[in-house]
Amino acid sequence: MRWSRYYLFTTREAPKDAEVVSHRLMVRGSMIRKVAAGIYSYLPLGWRSVRKLEEIVRREMTRAGSVELSMPAIHPAELWQETDRWDVYGHLLLRMKDRNDRDFCFGPTHEEVITDIVRRDVRSYRQLPLSLFQIQTKFRDEIRPRFGLMRGREFIMKDAYTFHADQESLDETYEAIRAAYCRIFEACGLEYSMVEADSGTIGGASSHEFMVLADTGEDAVVRSPSGSYAANVERARIGPLETPAAAAAEELRRVETPGQRTVEDVARFLGKPLTALVKTLIYETEKELVGVVVRGDREVNEVKLRNHLGAKHLALGGEAKVREATGAPVGFAGPVALPGELRFVGDESARPLVNFVCGANAADAHFVGANWGRDATVEEWTDLVLARDGDPSPDGDGALELFRGIEVGHIFDLGTKYSAAMQCVFADENGEDRPMLMGCYGLGIGRTVAAAVEQNHDADGIIWPMALAPFEALVVSLDSDDAAVAGVADSIYEGLLEAGVDVFHDDRRERPGVKFKDADLIGFPVRVVVGARGLAEGKVEVSLRRDRERQLVDPGDAVALMRRLLEER
RNA sequence: CGGGGCGUAGCUCAGCCUGGCAGAGCGCACGGUUCGGGUCCGUGAGGCCGGAGGUUCAAAUCCUCUCGCCCCGACCA
Known part of the structure; x- marks a missing residue:
């Protein structure tokens, strides 16, 4: 191809809204062009890189035994209503109506459509397992698209779905596709890490993310020194924290703490370390108000909390809700001497505390010398803490290190979430109908190309890995x-x-x-x-x-x- | 959705506070010059100053509304 006849017009300057290097370089290099927020054209050069990645993905997916098909971008509402995701997906789902006023959406993912296909064709365990994939344009009406191809609203994704009669078969395929993903990202010259992840609105039993390590990544990941444990912080567990030295129970005393609303304020005011405080947060779900306690120096992981509560929506209670639950303004909540009934859940970090400080559920007052059992009760102790750099690895492999990462792939063990909701069943050896077990495997095509640029560039421009070079x-x-x-x-x-x-x-x-x-x-x-x-x-x-x-x-x-x-x- | 910012030439931006001829650099066209790391000089084309309304003798500039875009937060495969 000769440049003089090609469609390639580089610029010296990048638009001011391009913040990350992959976005800047891909715009300057005439590879992508913004059409609207989070919506891009791929210009010829950029499209070549996309096509090259697609070919690698096709090759490796096929090698992993998956079969390509292509499903529509537009989906009827009925399918999404079957699984309740028409509501659960919320505003992320771009909805539209046809001329007859029927509801449709632009597909953000294809579990419903593929399950509908398979349930019509497959009747017997003899037809399983099945593995299907497509490379296709998705649309998710993200609240805040950003970073060029990194978080677009319209984006190209490879999505695969597998169907199984038993867990062993699903595990086998999951492993085969995991290996395919490793080969794909290695072919792209990417430094990446596979981590345990939260499965979010896709749902299912468990999932893993493929994270490309990059300072500009939107996700945070922790990893133990040997790599034996790695997880998205949304999901990350930590090993046991140091427990405070045993001490005789002190008397519970109420102290005046005028205007001391944050744990930092209170700790300084009382001359105590943060770790001697219990932080109490009032959360609101679609069902109830919940009190959450965590050690004073720690943050609550809201993803863990939502999962634990089984809630669809979760938010910190506002001033009014806090007053309703505690009778006090924000900043003085505590598990001791609550005026009414409130479900309390606690993070393990707060459990071993003795003679701790907590809010007194009254304006400008805290308790000191509080102890679990005698003064306060938490029904459910569990892991709700947000992992941070330096925390002990849950498998004992030293201290966790925190990284930024770009999520380029996410694989899920869906269990029977979709097959059960949509009656996607097969007859087993005994002729009994059972829902199929499913796996789902996403890989962001545009995002992977952008991640490759993010990881391979210098002050002068892109240094394409050979496999993706246009x-x-x-x-x-x-x-x-x-x-x-x-x-x-x-x-x-x-x-x-x-x-x-x-x-x-x-x-x-x-x-x-x-x-x-x-x-x-x-x-x-x-x-x-x-x-x-x-x-x-x-x-x-x-x-x-x-x-x-x-x-x-x-x-x-x-x-x-x-x-x-x-x-x- | 809350907070902040920006929409002026194809691109990157100045001008706006304090109303009075619409500008620069890059790019583009033409002429000359140069010719191994974004040459230099000259000439020129190119604007509904995001849109609507208002104030005013006069609005890119002040006010109101609106649309779009970006950032932070909330939220989110």
Whole structure:
């Protein structure tokens, strides 16, 4: 492909709203173009990278025994109502009506549609297991799209769904697809980590996320030193915290704490460490108000809390709710001497505390010397804490380290959540109907490409991993008007084409500096420069984008050298 | 949804506070110059100042409403 005839217009400047480097570089490199918030066109160069990733994904999914199909982007409401997700998905679901006023949505994921297909065709355990995938455009009406392709509203995703007669079969397939994902991300040259995850609105028994490590990632991940434990912080458990030294129970005393509303205020005011306090938060769900206690220095993990409560919606209670539950303004809640009934759940971090400080459920007052059992009772002790850097790993493997990550893939053991709701059943060996076990496996195509840029760039531009580079090689002809230069450049270009190399030819009448800057920005992995100056010595210059080491070779040897460099990747 | 900010040339932005000829750089066209890391000089084209209403002799500028976009938070595969 010749640049002079291609659709590729680089810019020196990125739009001011492009904050992360992948977004900046992909816009400057003329790979994507914003159409609306979170909605992008892929320009030809960007589309080539997307297509390359899609091919890798197809290859590996097929190798893992999955079969490609394609489902519609528009779904009838009835399917989503069967699983209750028409309501549960909320505003994330883009809804629309047809001319007959029937409800539809633009599919954000395809569990309902695939389950509807399979339940019509599959009757017997003999037909299982099944594994199907598609690569398709999704739409999720995200509250706040951002970071270019990183969190779009419209985005390309590979989604796979598997159906099984028993758990063993599901586990086997889950493992096969996990391995396929590893091969895919390795092929893309990504440094990634598979972590335990919360399954969110997709639901199901368990799930794992594939996280590309990057400082700009939107997710936080903890990992133990050997990597034996890794989890999204939404999910992460921690090992036991230090327990306070045993002490004789003190007397419960009420102390005046005027205006001391936060744990920090109270700790400073009373001259106690944060760890001697119990922090009490009043949460509101669609069903009830709940009191939550955690050690004073810790934060509540709301994802864990919502899961524990089995709630659809969870939010901190406002001023009015707090007063309703405690009879006091915000800042003075506690588990001791509550005016009424309130369900209390506690994080394990608060359980071993003795003679602790807590709110007195009255304005400007706290208790000191409080003890569980004698003064206060929590019915449910569980793990509700937000893990942080340095916490003990739950498997005893040292201290957890906190990383930022980009979620590029998420695989789920769905159990029978969808099959049971939608009567997707099969006859087992005894002729009994049973719901199928299902797995679901997502991989963000655009996000993975963006993550690859995020992880592979320098001050001058993108350094594409070979597998995702829109073109593998670039021929730069300087002095385009010079017939000898044009001839040599053309013959190298043709030679690379014949060798099956994805090659691009910068044949523009531009100054050398412009061409070099553009080559670096776009990040062609291998480059050959043909100029009058080099040609006078009988040489052309071959170099790699990654290390920029230049080799001068005879024009006749350029194709062979470049092929060798491409082989070495 | 709460808080903050921004919409001016194709792009990045100044001008707005304090109302009075609509600007710069980049890009584009043309001429010259230069020619291995975003040359330099000159000429030129290009604007409903997001939209609607209001105040005023006069509005990019002040006021009201509205649409879009971005950031923080809440929320969220």
